[in-house]
Each structure stands twice: as C-alpha cells, then as structure tokens.
Amino acid sequence: MTTTMSTHPIPAWDGHDFDELLALDALADSSGPAGSTTFRTRCGDANNHGRAYGGQILAQALAAAARTVPAERACTAMQFMFLQGTLWDEALDLVVTPLQDGKRFASRHVRGVQRGQRLVLDAQVSFALPTAAPAHGAAPPVALEDPEQLPSPADLPAEWQDAVKRAVGYHFELKPALDFRLAAPPPNLALELPEPRIRFWIRARRPLGDDAALHAAVFAYLSDWWVNYPATGGHQAEAQAKDGLYVASLNHAMWLHRPVRADEWLHFDSISPAAAAGRGLSVARVHDRQGQLVASATQECLMVPREG
Numbered sequence: 001m002t003t004t005m006s007t008h009p010i011p012a013w014d015g016h017d018f019d020e021l022l023a024l025d026a027l028a029d030s031s032g033p034a035g036s037t038t039f040r041t042r043c044g045d046a047n048n049h050g051r052a053y054g055g056q057i058l059a060q061a062l063a064a065a066a067r068t069v070p071a072e073r074a075c076t077a078m079q080f081m082f083l084q085g086t087l088w089d090e091a092l093d094l095v096v097t098p099l100q101d102g103k104r105f106a107s108r109h110v111r112g113v114q115r116g117q118r119l120v121l122d123a124q125v126s127f128a129l130p131t132a133a134p135a136h137g138a139a140p141p142v143a144l145e146d147p148e149q150l151p152s153p154a155d156l157p158a159e160w161q162d163a164v165k166r167a168v169g170y171h172f173e174l175k176p177a178l179d180f181r182l183a184a185p186p187p188n189l190a191l192e193l194p195e196p197r198i199r200f201w202i203r204a205r206r207p208l209g210d211d212a213a214l215h216a217a218v219f220a221y222l223s224d225w226w227v228n229y230p231a232t233g234g235h236q237a238e239a240q241a242k243d244g245l246y247v248a249s250l251n252h253a254m255w256l257h258r259p260v261r262a263d264e265w266l267h268f269d270s271i272s273p274a275a276a277a278g279r280g281l282s283v284a285r286v287h288d289r290q291g292q293l294v295a296s297a298t299q300e301c302l303m304v305p306r307e308g
Contacts, residue, residue, distance in 0.1 A: 007115055007116075008090060008091035009089060012045070013043040015177055016175075016176045018204060018208065021056065022063045022218075023042050023043075024063060025040045026038070027040055027093070032097060037095075037096050038095050038096070039094045040093050041094070044088035045088060045175075049085065049169075049248065050088075051085035052088035054224040055224035055225060056088070056221065057112060058078070058221060060217075061094055062075060062125055062217045063213065069127045070106075071212075072129060073105075073127040074130065075125060075127055075213065076256055077126045078123055080122075080123040081121065081251050082121060083119055083120055091114070092120070095112075097111075099124070107126050110122070138285060140267065140287050141269050147201035150182065153181075157190070162190075164189060164233075166244055168229075168239060168244065168303075169244065170247075177206065179204075180200065180226075182200050191237060192234050196233070196234045196275075199268065199270070200226055201265050203222075203263060203265045203266060208261075208263040215259070215260055215261055218263075219262045219266075219295065223254050226268075227268060227282055227284050230282050231272040231282050231303060232275075232303050244306050245304065246303070246306045247303050248302045250300045252299045252300075253298045253299075254295060254297040254298075255297075256294070260295055261288075268297075269285045270283065270284035271283055279300055280301050281298065283297075284298070
C-alpha cells in the first residue's frame with residue numbers, strides 16, 4: 001500500500017526552537033521512486049507573502065537528505081530550486097532519493113510535494129567524509145567588528161524599517177531563535193544602498209549541541225535571511241515612488257567549505273553583481289568571527305514592480 005500525500009494541516013512554528021522546525025516524520029511507505037524515503041514536516045514558518053519562508057524549506061530539505069546518509073558524512077553543498085510558493089500551514093512531504101553512495105561522497109535528490117502532486121521544490125544535496133587536503137580561504141573584505149557591539153534591529157531608526165518594508169518587503173522583526181546585526185549600515189537605509197552590497201552578522205540564539213547535520217540545516221535557514229537584499233536595496237527609491245517591488249526567491253545554492261557552527265556569529269558579505277529582466281543575483285561569502293571562510297551562498301530572486 002502506498003502512502004497518500006494529501007492535504008495535512010500543520011501549526012505555525014513558534015520561532016523559538018530549531019529542533020521543532022526541523023522535526024520530520026518518516027512515512028512508513030513512500031510514493032516516490034524506488035529506493036526513496038519520504039519525510040513529512042510538522043510545522044511551518046510563514047513569510048510576508050503568506051507562504052512558507054524560504055529558509056524553512058531550505059533547512060527542512062537538507063535535514064531530510066541528511067537523515068538518509070551516515071552521520072560521519074557532512075553536508076558539503078546544496079543546489080535548490082523554488083518551483084512555486086510553499087503553503088506554510090500544510091505539511092510538506094520531502095521525497096529523498098539516493099543518487100550516489102561512493103567511498104567518499106553521497107548525493108541525494110529531494111523533491112518537495114504538497115496536496116499530493118503540487119511540486120514546490122527540487123534540490124540536490126551532497127555529503128562527504130572529511131579529507132586531509134590543501135586548503136585556503138579568501139579573507140574578509142574588512143577588519144571584522146565585534147557583532148555584540150552593533151545595534152540590534154530594534155535599535156535602528158523606525159523610519160528605516162517602514163521604508164524598507166514598503167519598498168522591497170524586508171522587515172527587521174526577528175524570530176526569537178535568531179540574532180541579527182547589520183554591519184556598517186549606510187547613513188540612511190530608508191533611501192537605498194549606495195552600492196549593491198551589504199554586510200551582516202547572524203546566528204541562532206540558543207546552543208545547538210554538536211550535531212553537524214543540525215548546524216548545516218540551521219545554516220541553510222540563516223542563509224536565506226537578507227542575503228538577496230543587495231539586489232533590491234539599490235532600487236528602493238524607484239520602488240518607493242511606485243508600489244514597491246515584489247521580491248521572492250527563485251533559486252539558491254550553498255557550499256560548506258568547513259564545519260559551520262550556526263549558533264556562533266557568522267559574517268555575511270553579500271554583493272549583487274547584476275539585476276535585470278526582473279531577476280537579481282546575490283553572492284555571499286560567509287566568515288566566522290576568526291575571519292575563516294566557512295561557507296558561500298548564492299541566490300537569485302524575482303524583483304518586479306507590484307501591481308496595485
């Protein structure tokens with residue numbers, strides 16, 4: 001008998017515990033390809049558009065893939081396509097299919113389905129055993145400041161929040177699970193970025209223990225937070241003169257160069273090399289507090305004038 005992937009209401013995540021957001025139920029029978037395993041989410045995290053926040057499904061897809069590989073194989077990369085808006089208040093079924101199980105690497109395909117046949121995401125996730133090999137990493141662009149000394153979003157001018165939210169839909173409110181600080185913000189973020197670049201620090205507030213798979217999944221969640229703002233922030237003045245921009249993630253990729261601790265401060269240096277034809281690309285380098293490059297991330301977003 002095959003498990004039916006039907007409508008299955010779920011509650012909203014309370015924003016406190018990542019373990020709760022990433023808890024998945026393995027279904028006894030899978031309707032996916034032969035050899036696949038299906039996991040079902042237990043709660044959802046809504047964004048400003050009334051859909052699931054992109055970081056939620058990035059993290060849940062990675063967590064599902066990690067459940068199917070040995071613990072000693074750490075996540076190294078994920079390529080991800082947002083196919084259509086995920087309904088945050090309905091369970092997401094994540095169908096994980098093995099692509100490779102070699103001596104050193106393992107690869108998984110993840111397909112996200114709602115309402116039985118509504119395909120919302122497609123991802124490939126890679127894992128590998130640690131290997132002693134030559135290494136290097138690009139240095140931070142500037143001397144890194146102490147994130148603890150930077151103002152929290154609540155301390156920034158209220159007019160910044162109103163202007164940014166009205167223009168491009170970004171907001172400064174944080175989930176209780178997150179800590180976020182803008183590094184060297186421009187003199188007036190209510191106007192627009194002087195260049196398509198932004199630096200920020202982010203981390204999970206609560207200790208996450210030593211499970212590498214959990215840290216990788218939480219990093220996936222964090223990697224969607226403000227990473228594509230450089231693509232949109234330079235166009236705020238134009239957007240404010242109209243009805244603002246509708247911004248939504250289209251695709252996302254991340255590479256974990258070294259073990260990442262998502263409960264310690266991570267510095268994102270995100271720059272947008274191009275925006276055209278309604279799409280903006282952002283590329284981020286991620287350093288830890290010691291200045292070591294631990295990860296990279298890219299995201300392409302939809303950025304089009306709102307109608308009405």
